[in-house]
Amino acid sequence: MCVGVACLSANDAIAKILTSGYSPLQILFLRNVIALPFTVGIALFMGGRAALRSHRPAAHLLRGGLWVGATMMFFTSFIYLPLAEATALIFVAPVFITVISALFLGEDVGWRRWLAVLAGFLGVLVIIRPGGAAFQLISLLPVATALVYALLMLSARWVDRRESVWTLLVYLTGTGALLSALIVPFVWVPLRAGDLWLFAGVALFGTAGMTMMTQAFRLAPAVIVAPLDYTGLLWATLFGWLIWRESPDAIMIFGAAIIVASGVITIRREQGQAGS
Template identity: 30%
Template sequence: MADAARRFAGNLDAVGAEARRARLKGVGLMLAALACFCCLDTTAKILNERMDTVQVVWARYLFHFLLTLPFINPWNTPGLMRTARPGLQVGRALMLLACTACNFVALIFLQLDETISITFTTPFLVAILAGPILGEWVGPRRMAAILVGFLGVLIVTRPGLGGLHWAAGIAFLGCVAYALYLVSTRVLARHDPTTTTLFYSGLVGVVVMTPAAPFFWTWPSAVDWGLMAMLGALGGLGHFLLIAAYRLAPAAVLAPFIYCQLIGMIALGYVVFGDVPTGWTLAGASVVIASGLYLLMRERGAKPVAETIARPD
């Protein structure tokens, strides 16, 4: 009896260790995806100065679709377009499109660090939605860390103190769409392969944006074509990594790590556009980084998903 109990306890420990490794892999994939998104937003801001935003959004989805098509298509992946949740697949892709459009419009008027700081309201929205929709309830310590990170965002943006442009409202609408996109990504990860979800992400964007693109067309230079292709490549790779991350870890665990994107945005904004971060931005970034480091340490010692849901930490 005692031997059986020890074996059972050992099996539980093995399951717990495997769950922790899966979560940490998910965090790693999430961080790689965010690096792609930093470069994507930088490229989009450059293109916004050369052509209409509608054309930029169209290019992001067209090249995403074309560059992934040789590898992910219905011919070499039988059943690729078969989905258990067709409505949710289309809805998720539309949320991603709405998020992209709002973000690209905001980038016309805002610095990279300002835009991404507003995007950081997303983890709080995801934490609220993940419980009732996914059954992934956030414990009090993680919620406190999320709120501390959000406090860092408020330090950066200083709402009500003249720190925000009207385009911040457009960026916030993009955050709402992004939160719904992240939660639906987690739901779809339980039903459809990563390749199916990635395929629909590009397909829906192309179908919706192509009819509108000719009305806002500016003929690109050779360099612009290259930047447009880069935009699609970064989007496709970033979302492939994001979907893979959400197959390994809960939405409420991964979402707070988007705070790390602030570091990349500040660096690229300075190097590419000469945007010098203010003292408020640096102070807020310090709070954000501290919150992210705490969350990472929590994940290294976290219990498996089933335990954290049953008994939140």
């Protein structure tokens, strides 16, 4: 899980580098197109031909749309925000999952989880500082990304239970490539030869990260591996400092700590209820 998170953090750092010359949509399209053959190969190796069979293609198409939307917003935020700040804000996704589950899916959410939800939103407010001189409207973009990502996670319930996690991985990459291909001609710019290795890196690290994190959830209880996702904040801070000399201030660190604590509490409470 930790290695997978590190790979996805490297994927984000490379994507941020590429946003200086390419549209986030073009980055997403090429990442999915390059990654698709490898994803199919991994699925065949892990699950055989059954991993390529879908019983509900429409569910995968919807998930692909959510995936494209979330990734587009997240990559766009890289243009304006430090990597660590954008990463910290997207970690509010478990909070949105709790809220959506309670308000729209009828799940029972106890007072402890509601307190964790309030703490998570407090952490967001600490980071974006609404009304202050440092406030940027663009800071809401990673928060919107977290909301769409929460919908993506919950939409997995609509996928046929006979399909494996490898099927989800293949169709998420494939539908992401298909949907982004419909729009990318309008924003396409010629590729520079020196950037080809960066696009290959996005595909490599993105695929490796998703594969290892998927495998981690298959091999160990979610209550153990899910909190390790927050190690991505350490990697984002490190990459931000090494590449762009970005240094998060004390207020941002404090807000991120609140969001991480809220997410860990939410994950543990959800798994505790599932276990009972």
